[in-house]
Amino acid sequence: MNEPRNWPTGLKKTRQRLAVLEVLESTRELLTVSEICARLDASEGTPSISTVYRVLDLFEKKGVVVKTNAISGDTAVYALNRFEHRHYAICVACKKIIAMDNCPMESFVPSLADEGFHVVGHDLQIMGFCRECDQKRGG
Amino acid sequence: MNEPRNWPTGLKKTRQRLAVLEVLESTRELLTVSEICARLDASEGTPSISTVYRVLDLFEKKGVVVKTNAISGDTAVYALNRFEHRHYAICVACKKIIAMDNCPMESFVPSLADEGFHVVGHDLQIMGFCRECDQKRGG
DNA sequence: CAACAAATGCGAACGATTCGCATGTACGCT
């Protein structure tokens, strides 16, 4: 188990937390809790599913991971916070997730009825067909 | 019960479906299923909750309503499809939802590794504090 | 090494949504 560079202050370093972190460090995919659990099963010291939820909640609060449930709507996905601003395109056929390199919000001022609205973040996904599925659909 | 202009072909006009449609026609808010049920309770012929789900699924497939679960993540919200392109800003404190009049995607080409990706839609929300909640937070 | 607070495991609880199946009803046909 490797030593993460920036362990948040005041958090105990437990086997379970390090294991979850290791899974997230090992990929750039967005993982659901069950996917994280599946990858944990391979290694020893597998935490229970409630612990995984608690660890992820904690990590999210501390800014170690980012969470979004925008992709499938009914299941949250998590990724290590690499301090990149990222959005994703999702293939509606095969559910493949493709990272986007740019962001339309960089130079966008929303037009809102509440003019005092203080923007702190945003969430964006693009839906469509990946090249492969688009070809399968034919013309 | 009024006659909707564009009833999708091949759908039986039932009391329950018309009632759900009426609720959605009566507001521009985004409503959860339980909110819809609450508004149905006032009128007679209240459909069961499973029927409300089924009616909404059907309406969504037919393009009569739009569904999104991006707002709260764990609860879907529905609105009549008024064939407007709309996004929303959500106050993270009071959960107020404010419609946005413009869209950053109008002139945006996503940069994706899959160059054949065929975009068919997108979903965007802005998070922040509404004027009121922002003031309460103080400086 | 002891002590305490914090973390974990387990299973139960929960809310949103879906499903199965028996019953009811809209709509086309006569």
Place this chain on the structure above:
DNA sequence: AGCGTACATGCGAATCGTTCGCATTTGTTG
């Protein structure tokens, strides 16, 4: 108008993701 059938509904149970309560274990600090 009346019939018949495919489709819609109601009800409750099942499911899925997630949270919670509580007894037990484990990091960390001194």
